[in-house]
Amino acid sequence: MMKGTINPVSNILIKGGRVLASGGTTEGDVLIAGGRIEAIGGEQRADGADVIQAAGLWVVPGxxxxxxxxxxxxxxxxxxxxxxxxxxxxxxxxxxxxxxxxxxxxxxxxxxxxxxxxxxxxxxxxxxxxxxxxxxxxxxxxxxxxxxxxxxxxxxxxxxxxxxxxxxxxxxxxxxxxxxxxxxxxxxxxxxxxxxxxxxxxxxxxxxxxxxxxxxxxxxxxxxxxxxxxxxxxxxxxxxxxxxxxxxxxxxxxxxxxxxxxxxxxxxxxxxxxxxxxxxxxxxxxxxxxxxxxxxxxxxxxxxxxxxxxxxxxxxxxxxxxxxxxxxxxxxxxxxxxxxxxxxxxxxxxxxxxxxxxxxxxxxxxxxxGIDAPALEVGSRADITIIDPEAEWTVDPSKFLSRGKNTPFAGRTLSGEVKRTIAGGVVVYRGE
Ligand SMILES: [Zn+2]
Structure with a gap:
């Protein structure tokens, strides 16, 4: 049993994002099964998969x-x-x-x-x-x-x-x-x-x-x-x-x-x-x-x-x-x-x-x-980050998951926000 994870390993379908795939940026779906990337691009279907709506979002290597x-x-x-x-x-x-x-x-x-x-x-x-x-x-x-x-x-x-x-x-x-x-x-x-x-x-x-x-x-x-x-x-x-x-x-x-x-x-x-x-x-x-x-x-x-x-x-x-x-x-x-x-x-x-x-x-x-790089390509370990490029948010260290709240950026408004992080096919962070 993996501790600290939000989801157990299951199939995940990321719908309609802008995908920074190894072969070039493309619009379309990413299907994850068994912790690996099963398909990229076009419209994918998977019964019973967890669906993440990613229209307007960037889907990038972890x-x-x-x-x-x-x-x-x-x-x-x-x-x-x-x-x-x-x-x-x-x-x-x-x-x-x-x-x-x-x-x-x-x-x-x-x-x-x-x-x-x-x-x-x-x-x-x-x-x-x-x-x-x-x-x-x-x-x-x-x-x-x-x-x-x-x-x-x-x-x-x-x-x-x-x-x-x-x-x-x-x-x-x-x-x-x-x-x-x-x-x-x-x-x-x-x-x-x-x-x-x-x-x-x-x-x-x-x-x-x-x-x-x-x-x-x-x-x-x-x-x-x-x-x-x-x-x-x-x-x-x-x-x-x-x-x-x-x-x-x-x-x-x-x-x-x-x-x-x-x-x-x-x-x-x-x-x-x-x-x-x-x-x-x-x-x-x-x-x-x-x-x-x-x-x-x-x-x-x-x-x-x-x-x-x-x-x-x-x-x-x-x-x-x-x-x-x-x-x-x-x-x-x-x-x-x-x-x-x-x-x-x-x-x-x-x-x-x-x-x-x-x-x-x-x-x-x-x-x-010289370590394995995450790659958005079929067969790779599913290490994927989903980004909202338009989000604006204000840094509030009290919301940090880190025990260290030490930052000079408290109160600053930043652009771009991480919405989901998937490591080895498991959702390890789920934003609002
Ligand atoms: Zn140093």
């Missing part, structure tokens, strides 16, 4: 998030795997990859297997663990990457910190390559951060808060790109937030380095100006940057320098945020606003077509880590 924090084991007051998966489903995600900075750290097979078991209990949304690069995230001894891969780790990362010692990072890239694992870099030089709380610039000066130079991010991006080129080993750079960081990756790609990167929805929308009023919900790592950075990131996403969008969903307890700015935890609870922020900023504005956006939110992130 969204894939390759960077989130589910907090279990160890920080269940912030989130656990079941609440995280419910929030992910509400956000339209059918696959999520969770980072290793739990307690205990996911640096060994026992923790990886524990996460996978808890995820199975939570339902059919796929949870794929990212294991640590170094034991305890201490930046010293490398983890047993071969064994971690065998039990289901899809990548390795010390996310939360960079691997401080460059030689250790070089060894990690070369070792991970032996097992076909991508190393995900959290680009942040902690010495350069030097107590910074927000982006260093006009607003940090105006607000009297210590700033973090963008060089803290960009030096590590440059270092890790060079090391990836040196070892010809796959590197993925997490949460790129600056114009300069994107430019370094653009150059590295041109030079042939095996590098990919992501940015997060909040960097495409919010800026450092939002820290006015000292709302701790604007505190995130890397920090919100300037309007110029935001525009450069959108450009880099468009030209392919930035491969994909990942949420960096980082739920916190109210007590972690309801303190003065300097003491507040960093992070944004991102699952439940990610899609709508991207739709508002990228599609509603006319910058991206829906197809381009869903590539960045589903197919491309799967390609980056």
């Amino acid at each position: 969204l894939v998030d390759i960077h989130c924090h589910l907090r279990e084991p160890g920080f269940e007051h912030k989130e656990d795997i079941a609440s995280g998966v419910a929030a992910a489903a509400k956000g339209g995600f059918t696959t999520v990859c969770c980072m290793a900075n739990t307690n205990p750290v996911n640096d060994n097979a026992v923790v990886t297997e524990f996460i996978k078991r808890r995820a199975e209990e939570a339902g059919p949304v796929r949870v794929l663990p990212v294991a640590a690069v170094t034991k305890g995230l201490m930046g010293e001894e490398l983890t047993e990457m071969g064994e971690l891969r065998e039990v289901g780790a899809v990548a390795v990362s010390d996310d939360g910190k960079s691997v401080r010692n460059a030689q250790r990072m070089r060894l990690a890239l070369s070792y991970a390559k032996c097992f076909g694992l991508v190393v995900i870099s959290h680009p942040e030089d902690e010495d350069l951060v030097d107590g910074g709380l927000m982006n260093e610039g006009y607003w940090s000066t105006a607000l009297g808060l210590p700033g973090t130079t963008r060089a803290a991010e960009e030096t590590i991006i440059a270092r890790d790109c060079m090391l990836a080129a040196l070892e010809n080993a796959r590197l993925h750079v997490a949460h790129v937030s600056t114009a300069g960081g994107a430019e370094i990756i653009r150059q590295a790609k041109r030079a042939g380095a095996p590098v990919t990167c992501e940015t997060a929805p909040h960097y495409l929308y919010a800026t450092d100006e939002w820290a006015q009023g000292y709302d701790a919900n604007t505190k995130v790592n890397p920090p919100l940057r300037t309007v110029g950075d935001r525009d450069a990131l959108i450009e880099a996403l468009k030209d392919g320098t930035i491969d994909c969008i990942a949420t960096d969903h980082a739920p916190h307890h109210l007590d972690d945020k309801n303190v003065e700015y300097a003491l507040a935890a960093s992070g944004i609870s991102g699952f439940e606003t990610a899609f709508s922020i991207c739709w508002t900023v990228l599609v509603k504005s006319g910058r991206f077509t829906p197809e381009q956006l869903f590539d960045k939110l589903s197919l491309s992130p799967a390609r980056v880590l």
